[in-house]
Amino acid sequence: MLTNFLIGAIALGVVLLYGCLGETLMEKAGQLNLGIPGIMCMGTAGGCFGAAQYMNGLAAAEDAAWLPLILISICFSILFSVLTGLIYAFLTVTLRCNQNITGLAITTFGTGLSQFIMDPVYVPRDRFGAASALFAKGFVNDPDANGVLRIFFSHGVFVYLAIALAVLFAYVLKRTRLGLHLSAVGESPAVADAVGINVTAYKYGAILIGSAVAGFGGLFYTMDYLKGSWENASTIEAFGWLAIALVIFTLWRPNLSIFGSILFGALLIAAFVLGGSSSQKELLKLLPYVITVLVLVFTSIRNKKENQPPAHLGLNYFREER
């Protein structure tokens, strides 16, 4: 069970990691996006839509090939989540509307629309069993194989993609000019603007790329973890909120996010692995949130500059006010 526990923790962690990476990118640019739950749902709907299109275009479910399936799903997922993120970007960056309100509206809209799209009329799921087998195909697929090998090598492509993206984001943010400019935009857009950085372009870019990445989280959850089944958007929406918490928990650092998200994933299922009475389980379910609060408190008390949120987070930039 330890093996299954760790694999489950990594799987749920990856769902959160995608949302966290997307939100981190946006927050680095100064955009607090409470619409991530809705964007994650839309990315899921998009990816599933793409997968259904591909699978139903085949003569038989067994003809499905890994590369075209994954690519088509990714493309549609990006399309849907980016369009949703575009609404947020337009409203908050161009029209400079309140970020919190807009984000909440996006979550309401995105969860509803994704649920609507996932109706079996638009996304027929009868061939998703075969499709999900491809999503989940790892290097080691035998459920009876050695535990350690399974923990590291049995995951589907989206798990490895998530970790690769996290490492990439960490590198870009810390060591490239692009990343430093982005941080500048989030810290002090007025200053960034004054030295010629295109604040609007960076914000849009962060939001759109972040949306695309976040959307993969839900897609992975539905097609890999749940093997292609979907009932409603509520579970992915809940993950979205947890991902937003994770951003703070991991101090806006993508490489920390990898470990933080797996820890959260573990806490989410700990109650069911350990067993115990109903009331004990409820206490265990609380742990991720309590720990996030503790981290919030701890980092603000110590008040180290590099652990603080971007200074201009949640505030819109209007040049004439500078």
Add this chain to the structure above:
Amino acid sequence: MEQNKEPVSAPKQHRGLPFHIIKRVNIPIWKKITIYAVAIVGGLLLSSLICAGLAGKNPLDYFTYLFKGAFGTERKIWLMLLDAALLLGASMALIPAFKMRFWNLGGNGQMLVACLSAYSLSYFLGDKVPEWLLILLMFACSILSGIVWSLIPALFKAFFNTNETLFTLMMNYIATGIVLYCRASWITSGSAQFPTLTKGTLPEIYNNMLPTVAIFVLLTLFMFVYLKYSKHGYEISVVGESVNTAKYIGINVKKVIIRTMILSGAIAGLVGFILIARTGPGLSSDTPNNMGFTAIMTSWLANFSPLLLFLSCFFISFITRGMSQVQQGFGLTNNSIISIVTGLIYFCVIACSFFINYKIVFRKKEGK
């Protein structure tokens, strides 16, 4: 910042565009209401087309159902007023905080802990204590729990500048978890339902909704006066404008934050108390019915002003009740439609707020 770099000569985003954007300083109230009204009507029209299109019905029926759902019978009108009153309460809990730019997303949790304490008093003491005392205790405990739940993030914000948006958000989940824990511990039959109790109910006047409506209308008026004319209200708005300015003129910012959040929590506690005591006390983790988030929308729509709040709460309540009727009447059993059209209406209103805050000025063709 590099001092020797040439600053950009013309505003990049406006290069070549025939207009530019200016922030408005003041806008007459009627203009603001008109812009919102246009947005709302536009959103409703869009929504009617979508709903009717999906159900294969006439879009005009959408409006019929909308009004019927809110005004159709006396009961419906009272339910709508009740919803609006509760929203007023929830919004008044948030507005003092928002005016201070303290983004309190924890309304749900604050109301829920108040509900839990009120309910648990009725559950454990219902038969042991006279009714009037029980109600008094429930009232006091609700207010107190709301205050405690708001105070925790407030203290950390005041002393350590801890991010309140996320702290309060997490407190919501912790509150839900505590309620579920209590449910698992107290309900030994395992049915996972808190029973509806009989003790600890407020008396009815005409019906069980009028007292609630009256209480929250009065509360809103009181808060209007408090925020606009009292010293506290003045301090809140200064802190909201600029923390530095507040410090310079001698306002103790920490004290203001703490005091305001105590007020915020107390009001949330009041809402929680009413939720439990209005009718036979019943509790679930959903009792606040997500008002903590809806109230954010109504508060923002009202621009954090208590008087405009009457309009925005009434409007949101009207839309919610009306759309439920639309869903029923159109036979839409897929509940995603309501989220979609609600989101669209929100977008219309949000987008319109741009025209309230900013003005587009067309350039003359001098080539400047």
Add this chain to the structure above:
Amino acid sequence: MKKILSLFLTLVMIFALVACGQTATNETGAPKPAGNADSEGFKAALICLHGENSTYDKNFIDAFKVACDNKGVEYTIVTDIPEGEECYNKAAEFADDGYNIIFADSFGHEEYMMKAAKEFPDVQFCHSTGTQAHTAKVANFQDAFASIYEGRFLAGVAAGLKLVELYGDESKAVSDENAKIGYVGAFPYAEVISGYTSFYLGVKSIVPNATMEVQYTNSWYDETAEKTTAQALIADGCKLISQHADSMGSPTACDEANIPNVSYNGVTSKDTFVVASRINWAPYFEYAIECAMKGENIPDDWTGTMVTESVLLTELGDCAAEGTAEKLESVKAELEAGTVKVFDCATFTVKEALADTSDFSKAAFITADDEGHLTAYKADVDDDGTFVGETNVIKTEGDITYFAESEFRSAPYFDIIIDGITIK
């Protein structure tokens, strides 16, 4: 600008007038088939906890539409009504609106439906899965359920056959180690306990040395909890999993581990799917509507059975063992004839329950013989909130002494943990 404001106000007034003037067009439902004059103007309503997106509610919604179409009555379905005051509000609104019969689908709707029933004595209020109708004695309020335990028993038989196919030796015996099954339950109360006990007894009728491990998730719908719990059960040596929880978490875990799965409420299209059982509410809806139309009294408790087609099994999955269909047919016939009883006291013992000294112990209500078979049991049939059993539910018919589930009240009240079942 003032003109725009007045234009807007005019528009609002126009819409309001339109609203009041027009009567709402036909709300939902198919055009009435010609014939039954009683159905003119008869309106039925269904109050749902969630919506079509939940398999639990979809089951009710689909059945309701079928029933109303068959009866030729106008109907309305309202969704997302939580277990609170809103249920009362909606029920009262329907009554205000001239509806003749109102149904609700979730356990927690009961008291609010009852409250409305007391206020509108001319309208019928029918509540599914409820427990209080027979004690409340409100003439126009009634409960309904179905003998789903028979469905689960049959599903258990199918499961037992699968175990034999996988692990049985020439004499169709299965070793103790391989006779272990797992169950993912939602909450530790009667409806769930009755469900898994009947399933277990079904397995036991084929594999006498079967044992079962149960874990609760504390939620009716929690995908990750159910998947993780199923994985834990499998890791603990369970060779087959069943569940009483609404998501696909458990079937997914079974699929990944190549463990057979018996489901509830719907077919899972997985290779490891054996069979599922579900309640078909259409017969009850039709019966209740029929009674209401004729002005007849609807019984306080109505329990659908396999005979009324209220309890159905889905088609067998690829994973089902050979010969399952025939065996199920024969057992079903025996159940319908009454020659086999699901909760036959001779087939199980309650020694551990007798020895239980915890706060949740049922020992005080049990009377058993020397071998541990039940001879009498005071079940908590009258749901008065005290959780104390008061009605002896052990009956003897012919030469079978059995626990009469769902006979004293439609909703289940079997809440004993019998020997062979362990709760983790």
